[in-house]
Amino acid sequence: MAKPILLAVDDDVSVLETVVQDLRRKYGKDYRILRAASGQAALDTCQQLKERGDVIALFLSDQRMPGMTGVDFLEKAIPLYPDAKRVLLTAYTDTEAAIRAINSARIHYYLTKPWDPPEDKLYPVLDDLIAAWNDGHKPAYDGLQLISARWGAGDHETRNFLSRNLIPFKWLDPEKNPECLDLLCEKQLDDAKLPVVLFPDGSSLVQPSMTELAAKVGLRTQARQEHYDVVVAGAGPAGLAAAVYGASEGLKTLIIDSLAPGGQAGSSSKIENYLGFSQGISGERLAKEAYIQAIRLGAEFMTQRVCSIRSENGYHIVRLADGREVSCRVCLIATGVEYCKLDIPGAKEFSGAGLFYGAALTEAASCAQQEIYIVGGANSAGQAAMYFSRSAAQVRMLVRGPSLERSMSRYLIEQIEKTSNIAVEHHTQIRELKGNGHLAEIVLETPNGFETRPATSVFAFIGAAPKTGWLPDCVARDPKGFVLAGPDLKTKAGNLWKYERDPYLLETTVPGIFVAGDVRFGSVKRVASSVGEGSIAIQFVHQYLATL
Known part of the structure; x- marks a missing residue:
């Protein structure tokens, strides 16, 4: 959005320059300061600004101007910008006219010239008026808009994706916002095919997949390289911790997640038992801070769904939903868990629709x-x-x-x-x-x-169900799907580890494939515990790489 405008009007060039300088000095950071040398020029400027969709917050107009007085100008400007604050600059002899103008031109204040020093005689008045204008001003929204019926297919999924990735958007439900149907008509889009995402540049996506939406909003959906030291599947607390420690220790680290950083914890409204946050912290903020930290240290994130993994010649190849593949020396499984589904009549029918x-x-x-x-x-x-x-x-x-x-x-x-x-x-x-x-x-x-x-x-x-259906059979799991690792590979049914050396603490049945966080069998299911496992996994990654 363009900055709101403060418009100064005066036919005296020297006075106008002084007004503009004073306004810029105090308000130039947050407002555009424009000028006009007559009432008619100011009206012409207002008309042009209105046609462009610009907003005027305040008029500061001199009273004594040839052709059109300040009162006349302010009165004629009301239909164009009725919410703008109106201030009249007067000489001492014009005080009576200024008082009358409070009614006729609905001016909000009049200032007697000169107003030096402005810190005492100008800024306090304008501060109050501008603050009042801001309190009542609702700026026109020019960001991403999502048009979808609340109970419609894809509605919850799309809103959840945008929300979890902290992408600002305006949600328009045709039932509550029928005007959004006019938007679709203007763009020649079918209102029967929802959701529709409208972008500020005029483009749109109709019933997009999450990968399509991710690419459009600027998230990376393809890896920069073909090979990495570590590929982390899952960007929950364990995956984020691995990203931070892996990248900070010089490992080329790629983190892949189909939704957003944070995992299940990222949807938590408040985590109150995480060390170091006496007032608690939202999962959203914790995930955002960890994501920024990992990016700053050199980790790479990608929005994609992992479909499978296979091992060839000491490397692990991760296959993605779009058919592409990336290889790595080490893969860390940190896909976490998801809430168990209700097994009752109507559960499938109303999933996402109530x-x-x-x-x-x-x-x-x-x-x-x-x-x-x-x-x-x-x-x-x-x-x-x-x-x-x-x-x-x-x-x-x-x-x-x-x-x-x-x-x-x-x-x-x-x-x-x-x-x-x-x-x-x-x-x-x-x-x-x-x-x-x-x-x-x-x-x-x-x-x-x-x-x-x-x-x-x-x-x-x-309950919690692990997201491990994509793993090959060679990665051992318990009957519920949780991944076995380290000491848990020695079960009552026999030793699942088939190699001469002992497995590392978080290593699965496949050398070089590790697991951390809630998806691991026997994990504590706490954010702090997942962060700890993600960080120490990198220690074992270094030990494993040293043996190659």
């Missing part, structure tokens, strides 16, 4: 002043409940067990107990989802039997 897994940060604005349901009783569910409580009318937590004590940190339990619009319902499970196109009702099993309630938003935070 039923969400995690996603508190993305959907909170859509749930303002509504009643929402949270399924689960662990820390992630508690953090989401506290976050939703700021804007939702009522938050209901559905907990299968008799209490929160066994699964949630004490500090969160105490916060929930003190929050009036959070209700915890124990011994309660969700059994069915109902609706037509989007969620409308839920069936609950409670201590008193089954009951049906109206509901449009359910957020599930139950």
Whole structure:
């Protein structure tokens, strides 16, 4: 957006120059300072600025000008810029006219010349007027716009992608913002094919894949090189820590993630038990700081989905969703976990259309002043409940067990107990989802039997399933899919490690493929623990590379 404008008007060249210099000295950093030597010239300038879409915050006009007085000019400028603040410069003898102009031209203030020193007689007045203008001014939005129906296919996925990557956008739902249909018509786009992403340069994407969207908003979707020392699959806390330590220690490090830095932790509204942050820190901010740190140290990030990995001649080849491949000496699996899916009638039908897994940060604005349901009783569910409580009318937590004590940190339990619009319902499970196109009702099993309630938003935070389906069979996992490593390779079923040396602590059944974070069997499932594993993994990477 162009800076707002302060327009000075005076036919006396010397006075006009003084006004402009004073304005630039105090306000030039945040405002454009323009001038006009007559009332008519000022009106012409206003018309041109209006046609270009520029904004005027304040007029500062002299009263005594030939052809058109300052009062006349300010009055005629009102239809063009009705919200601009209007200040009249007068001589002592013009005070009476200035007072009358408060009504006729609706001026906001008049200043008697001279106003020297401006620090005492000019700036205090203008500071107040400009501050008042800013309070009431809503700048026209000229950034990325997303047009999508709230319950439509691809709506949640697209909003979540943009939000998690900290890309500012304006969301327009045709049901609530019918004017967005005119935008589609102007661009000759089909309003039946949503979501549509409109960009400031006039281009658009219709029903984009996340890879297409990533490339368009400036995220890297292709690797700069064909070979790296370390490729990290996953950009959660473990992957980010590995990126920081790997890059800082001179390893060519590539981090690949299909969504955004932060992993599951990145969607947490507040992490209060991470060392060093006495007031807590949002997962979003923690991820952003780690990402910036890793980039600064030389790590490379890529937005892509990893499809498979194979090993050839001591190298590991990572295949991506677009068919491209990158090779590395070491691969670190840090893909984390995802919330388990509800296995009840309606769960597939309403996923993304009223039923969400995690996603508190993305959907909170859509749930303002509504009643929402949270399924689960662990820390992630508690953090989401506290976050939703700021804007939702009522938050209901559905907990299968008799209490929160066994699964949630004490500090969160105490916060929930003190929050009036959070209700915890124990011994309660969700059994069915109902609706037509989007969620409308839920069936609950409670201590008193089954009951049906109206509901449009359910957020599930139950259990954790590892994202390891893309791994080859040679990378051993437990029955639930968590990756085995180090001492865990010696199981009751026999020794899974088939090589002469002992495996490194975080090394999998394939030499040179390591694992860190929540995806590892036996991990602690805490942010600090994942960060620790990601950092020490690099130590083992160095030891492994030294043996080659």
